[in-house]
Every structure is written in structure tokens, then in C-alpha cells.
Amino acid sequence: MKEKIFLSSPHMSDEGYEMEYIKEAFDTNWIAPLGENVNKFESEFAEKVGSKSAAALSSGTAAIHMALKAAGVGEGDIVFCQSLTFSASANPILYQNATPVFIDSDEETWNMCPRALEEAFEKYPNVKAVIIVHLYGLSANMDEIVELCKKHSVVLIEDAAESLGSKYKGQQTGTFGDYGIFSFNGNKIITTSGGGMLVSNKIEKVEKVKFWSTQSRDQAKHYEHSEIGYNYRLSNVLAGIGRGQLRVLEDRVKKKTEIYEYYKDHLKNIEGIGFMPENDWDEPNYWLSAITLEGKIRPLDVIEALEKENIEARPLWKPMHLQPIFEQYDYVGGNVAETLFKNGICLPSDTKMMKKEIEKVVKAIKNY
Known part of the structure; x- marks a missing residue:
């Protein structure tokens, strides 16, 4: 049997950075659910990409779901979504009982075509949000897309699951829109085995996402819930892997x-x-x-x-x-x-x- 050459598999650092943080989690017994690694991973990641705040979540899909919820997307709302992408970009639209409308790509970027997006706005003037994707690490045409979204007062969500480390005109992809999402799945450029991150300059919205993602547990001695919650937070151990990966x-x-x-x-x-x-x-x-x-x-x-x-x-x-x-x-x-x-x-x-x-x-x- 010839040794297999993989498409893209997990790659831990040669320096063993990840084990430093994992050991710290074990030594302090902060195995789950949250802890210092989660807090530091969020702050270090936000600083790395140039965003004001970040929420470490269980997957990039969860991050898109929370971005849509934070954007106020609900039943019957229309969301424009890039068609050439992985299904995780679109599935959360249905989680929110919203209606996706898919947009073609252009040959210049392989990502959402601004001309097709403009046509979609003319056809659906009441759209709630737009999800663009930076496919395979290639930047979408952000100047034109951002301008169109601002013109129509529509929330822009950047699916940067595949583009951590990619820059558009010197700025990290995922930081142009209202919300940016990243994935740390095993095949991504850095990995936590599974995990994701939501970033935004809307600090209060990110704090709300953290609340929703920990089962919307109200502050009380007993278990009190006034909103629907989700089990979407990244574990402290996996966040430790992420901190080590971020260094390489x-x-x-x-x-x-x-x-x-x-x-x-x-x-x-x-x-x-x-x-x-x-x-x-x-x-x-x-x-x-x-x-x-x-x-x-x-x-x-x-x-x-x-x-x-x-x-x-x-x-x-x-x-x-x-x-x-x-x-x-x-x-x-x-x-x-x-x-x-x-x-x-x-x-x-x-x-x-x-x-x-x-x-x-x-x-x-x-x-x-």
C-alpha cells in the first residue's frame, strides 16, 4: 500500500505549542466547559484578525447560525447566499426558518458576483442579510459587495471558514462585514479538531452570542431560561489547541x-x-x-x-x-x-x- 497523500489533514506545530495550553487546562482541571484558554483564544484571535471582539464556538456552522440570529434573521426573511460553497454556509438559513436565495460567482474571484448580487437586490428589495464566502482562501470583491450592502442597509456576514490568513487590500478577510466567521475543522489551515469563531466590532452582539451559545442561562441561583439557548461554546481543551495553532x-x-x-x-x-x-x-x-x-x-x-x-x-x-x-x-x-x-x-x-x-x-x- 502506497502511503496516502491527503488533501488537507491536521498539522500540529513542531514546537508543541498546543500541548503547553492543553497541559495548563489539565493542570488547573479546567477541562470543560469554559476557562482561561477560551478567554485567551478569543482575545488573541480578535487581535490577530483585527476585530474588536470574538466568540469561540463549536463550529463554523454554529458561528454562521449565531451571526444570522444576531442579525435578527427569522421566519420568512430572505437571505442572499453564495451558491458556490459548502452546505454549511447555507444550512443555518434554514435553521432560522428563513428563505435562501443563491447568488452566482464571477470568474475574477470565484466568489459572489457583485453584478448578480445587484440583480438580486433589484428582485428582492426586502432582503435581511447577505452571506458571502472567501472560497479556498480567495478574497471576494469586498469593495463592491460592501458598498451594495450599505446601499440597501443589509447585514453582511462573511464566511471566512477557508480564508484565515487571507487579506483583501491588506485587511484580514472576515472583518469587512457586520460579522465574520471562521472554522477550525480538521482540514482547515489551523485546527482545533472541530470549532469555529465569530468576530465582530459589535461587542454587545458578540456578548449576546456567548449568552445564547451557553444555553441562554439567565443570572440566577437556579437554572432560569427566558430565551432559546444552544450548546455551541468551544471547550477549554480545544481552545488550548487553537491558541497553539494560532502561533504557526x-x-x-x-x-x-x-x-x-x-x-x-x-x-x-x-x-x-x-x-x-x-x-x-x-x-x-x-x-x-x-x-x-x-x-x-x-x-x-x-x-x-x-x-x-x-x-x-x-x-x-x-x-x-x-x-x-x-x-x-x-x-x-x-x-x-x-x-x-x-x-x-x-x-x-x-x-x-x-x-x-x-x-x-x-x-x-x-x-x-
Whole structure:
């Protein structure tokens, strides 16, 4: 059996930073539910990304859910959501009994198309919120999207689950809108095994999210609840992992960038292969290196060929408006998202990959 080359797997620091904080949690017996690691992870993370406040939660999905609740989204409200994304971007809209309307991407960013967004505003003037995504670490066109949301007085939520460390015009993605969310799932650029973060300059709203996320427990000697609550807070042990991971974020971005640049340098001369868009204002973290194919060779054929070499690769996200669970909802735009899905492949981008492993991936693609 050939040793497997993973798409993107957890990578603990070589320095063992994570164990320092985990040991501290064990030594003080702050195993659960909250503790110093949670408090420090929130403050350190907020400082790192340039936000006034943060709430450490059990997942990026929980963070989107809480952002929608904080935005006042409820039953019957319309929420615009980028179609080319993972379902976690859209599922919380249904948690709130709201109605999603999916928006196409553009070729310049692979993210929400401002022109399609403007068209959606004309069609649905009473929209409550907009969820954009910074796909694979690529920044959306934030200037135009922010301007449109301000023009229509609509709450903007940034799904930056894949873009921690990515910058738009020098500013961390996830900090342009009213709320930003991040994910620490096992495949993300840094991980807490599972977890997420909500950031916002609306400090009171973030404090309310922390209240909701700890079962909305009122201040009383007994268990008193005047609002619906959720069990969404990150544990003190996992927050310790996050604190250690945060210390190596820049190293992970550097490695992801090196992987992408190697693929580009060694595959650029193959006819029919295209690469992720590049813009002067974008500093991606290259969470996953993705390519597109034109011509007779189909992505699934290449993925299957790589599988035979025990190399993990996957298609791009299938757009939400093509998913069975969401097919009843409206979609605004053209066919950019669908075309990217049909033609795209995510290549192994694991920060633990050695040069010989990256060479093996390139060789397998060239041989095919």
C-alpha cells in the first residue's frame, strides 16, 4: 500500500505549542466547559484578525447560525447566499426558518458576483442579510459587495471558514462585514479538531452570542431560561489547541502558498489546465490549490487516476442551487458557479507534504 497523500489533514506545530495550553487546562482541571484558554483564544484571535471582539464556538456552522440570529434573521426573511460553497454556509438559513436565495460567482474571484448580487437586490428589495464566502482562501470583491450592502442597509456576514490568513487590500478577510466567521475543522489551515469563531466590532452582539451559545442561562441561583439557548461554546481543551495553532498561522500560509506555486510552475505548460484567479488586491492563504480543466479530460477522470496512486483529490464544491435540499429556492446569475464545479479539481494541499510528495502529484497528473 502506497502511503496516502491527503488533501488537507491536521498539522500540529513542531514546537508543541498546543500541548503547553492543553497541559495548563489539565493542570488547573479546567477541562470543560469554559476557562482561561477560551478567554485567551478569543482575545488573541480578535487581535490577530483585527476585530474588536470574538466568540469561540463549536463550529463554523454554529458561528454562521449565531451571526444570522444576531442579525435578527427569522421566519420568512430572505437571505442572499453564495451558491458556490459548502452546505454549511447555507444550512443555518434554514435553521432560522428563513428563505435562501443563491447568488452566482464571477470568474475574477470565484466568489459572489457583485453584478448578480445587484440583480438580486433589484428582485428582492426586502432582503435581511447577505452571506458571502472567501472560497479556498480567495478574497471576494469586498469593495463592491460592501458598498451594495450599505446601499440597501443589509447585514453582511462573511464566511471566512477557508480564508484565515487571507487579506483583501491588506485587511484580514472576515472583518469587512457586520460579522465574520471562521472554522477550525480538521482540514482547515489551523485546527482545533472541530470549532469555529465569530468576530465582530459589535461587542454587545458578540456578548449576546456567548449568552445564547451557553444555553441562554439567565443570572440566577437556579437554572432560569427566558430565551432559546444552544450548546455551541468551544471547550477549554480545544481552545488550548487553537491558541497553539494560532502561533504557526503565518508558517501555514507560507507553506500553502509554496504548494500552490509549485503546482502552477510545473503544470502551467499543460494545455487545458487553468489556475485560481489572481488579483493585485488579493493575498490568498491558498487553503486548497485548485485547477480547472478544459477539453476532453474530465475532472473525475483525473481524480480517479490520482486515487490509483493513493492521492486524495476532490471536485470543487457543488453549487447550492444544484443541491436536492435547496433546489426549490431561487438562484440569481449565470453559469459561472456551475462551470467551475464541472471543470474544477482541488489538489493535495497538506502542509505536512514533502517536496517528493508534491512532485509525485505533479508526475501523476502529467502521466495521465
